[in-house]
Amino acid sequence: MAQEAINLTRALKGDNKTQGNWGEVVLTRVLEASGLRxxxxxxxxxxxENDARSRMQPDVIVRLPQGKDVVIDAKMTLVAYERYFNAEDDYTRESALQEHIASVRNHIRLLGRKDYQQLPGLRTLDYVLMFIPVEPAFLLALDRQPELITEALKNNIMLVSPTTLLVALRTIANLWRYEHQSRNAQKIADRASKLYDKIRLFVDDMSAIGQSLDKAQDNYRQQ
Structure with missing residues (x-):
């Protein structure tokens, strides 16, 4: 736990790429805990490749039953949150908090412009999941600016933290479990139907053979 705290501190103090990598690490752990493979x-x-022939690379694409997809973005930066967390006075803390909220709002807009829903080959739901990898950073922003949720939804984005994302992913894992059970049940039903057809044909054949034998025996007796 101590090493993880050190890693988080280093990530928060790093550049955007370092923070993005940390977000992907946390996202990977959440995915592993969800039961999805x-x-x-x-x-x-x-x-x-999008219609403009430039390449897009979503962090994660979660597949849903019935061919639907969910895109998860984990590139949210938390430089301002780190300053808030380590602030030594109220003025610095409040200033960093406003920067943190602005950073969340800016990422919502940038992510909305990517328009992942229109990527060829994806059958995404209406919303992209914007992952904020540090739970307190997620809660802090929404506590101070609850309207961020509405702003995100207007951009076809849902804000998620490790906890809320895990709940959503486990729900998806359960959907897949039911889907696999349904498919297995259908396979069993199909096999049972085929077996029944074979047995019925066998019984019909045996009945025909029996009738032929009876007819042959009657002909023999009449001679």
């Missing part, structure tokens, strides 16, 4: 129910760093 990489390469089956979700994929990472998939490169897709």
């Amino acid at each position: 990489e390469g089956y129910e979700y994929e990472t760093q998939v490169s897709i």
